[in-house]
Amino acid sequence: MSLHLKPGSVVFENVTKKYGAVTAINDVSFTIEPGNLVTLLGPSGCGKTTTLRMIAGLEHPTSGRILIGGKDVTNLPATDRDVSMVFQSYALFPHMTVGENVAYGLSVSGLSKKEAAERAKEGLSLVGLEGYETRLPSELSGGQQQRVAVARALVLEPEVLLLDEPLSNLDAKLRRKVREEIRDLQQKLGLTAVYVTHDQEEALAVSDRIIVMNRSVIAQEGTPRELYETPASSFIADFIGDANLVEGEILDQDDTNANVRIDTLQCKLPHRGFSNGPTKVAIRPDSILLEQNNPEINGIKGNVTHASYLGNQIHYSVDSSLGELFVVDYRIDNAIAAGSDISITFATKGMSLIAS
Missing domain, CATH: 3.40.50.300 (P-loop containing nucleotide triphosphate hydrolases)
Incomplete structure (x- = not known):
């Protein structure tokens, strides 16, 4: 049977x-x-x-x-x-x-x-x-x-x-x-x-x-x-994966991608049919890259306000001109101490334009 x-x-x-x-x-x-x-x-x-x-x-x-x-x-x-x-x-x-x-x-x-x-x-x-x-x-x-x-x-x-x-x-x-x-x-x-x-x-x-x-x-x-x-809204981005929601601006776009300015940085993201002008960007915590004491990095300035060691990763809270950011970093051998000034850049993946 x-x-x-x-x-x-x-x-x-x-x-x-x-x-x-x-x-x-x-x-x-x-x-x-x-x-x-x-x-x-x-x-x-x-x-x-x-x-x-x-x-x-x-x-x-x-x-x-x-x-x-x-x-x-x-x-x-x-x-x-x-x-x-x-x-x-x-x-x-x-x-x-x-x-x-x-x-x-x-x-x-x-x-x-x-x-x-x-x-x-x-x-x-x-x-x-x-x-x-x-x-x-x-x-x-x-x-x-x-x-x-x-x-x-x-x-x-x-x-x-x-x-x-x-x-x-x-x-x-x-x-x-x-x-x-x-x-x-x-x-x-x-x-x-x-x-x-x-x-x-x-x-x-x-x-x-x-x-x-x-x-x-x-x-x-x-x-x-x-x-x-590709979360469709700020709710989805925040609910699935703890995304950081920041302000940006779509400068121009082609058939596929938009040229997006986030503070002092620019990046290319799928435009998803959005128009030029102010927009919101969802950034995953592990797509935010922090660098300390590196003058060659031309990033957004920030300060680490909290650092938590979790075994295979470190969680950071970062104060910046974009607001408070939540960052996940797997480089546990290069931990950044709370109180440190850092430069912020972004990975090539883990970012998406979203509806307000």
Whole structure:
């Protein structure tokens, strides 16, 4: 016996969700292709969890349509949707064995006890927990409990797997390990997965595409690289990757690039359709280069106000004519002490024009 997973698409068409006078989701549209892992990312209260719950059927839209696998499920209850959900708390039954937890949904749906147990065993094998059937959840680590929750969702053979902040209860080191396991499993099985998190690094690490939400709407959608390298707004630039937002001026441009002045420096950046004149520039922390005691460097003058050693990198706060800058420097053997005067230049990558 083997699991028969049939990945489906997810489509939102002009979906709005209101709770009385409060609009949680406002006219949201997107498409998730079969076999993709798409992350809903954003700050608390942005609408990402409400969106996930509407896919699950735990909430219903005030207006608009939701389709799963091409089928209109807008008004269908959760029990009639071909989706499975992994909850933040894992929601394992403490009095049941691991095998019984994984088999629970199958038994409730009418499968024989023997067949449910066989499917549960196969699901545990998929997540690397062969032989754990007779253990209790309390006998497992947090990461193992997480995998049991994933196995319980997978054995239902859903068109779409939903994951609601699945790593929030794990420590930092374990989070990295388990997110890699989830991503590997999703790619191996060709699952359609919708993943909710507020952790930018987590979203960048696991996603085919990311939908960034803010104030009940989609702020930007794209691949991890697109969002990091070409943020569409100051919100995206600041939310993903701690960008420094500075004032600049577009002097002139050709078909592709703009000649941009930032204080005393000039650089070429993709113009992105912006007009000549004042503009904003997002600069990644590791794209700001600091040099001390080098008269050959003709950069923007600044002063290091704070320096923090973090093992493989040093974080600097720098006071400059551009404002306070956050800088990440991997040259740990050439640390600059707080209070030092420095010259600021920019790397050739990690800078982007953005809308105000």
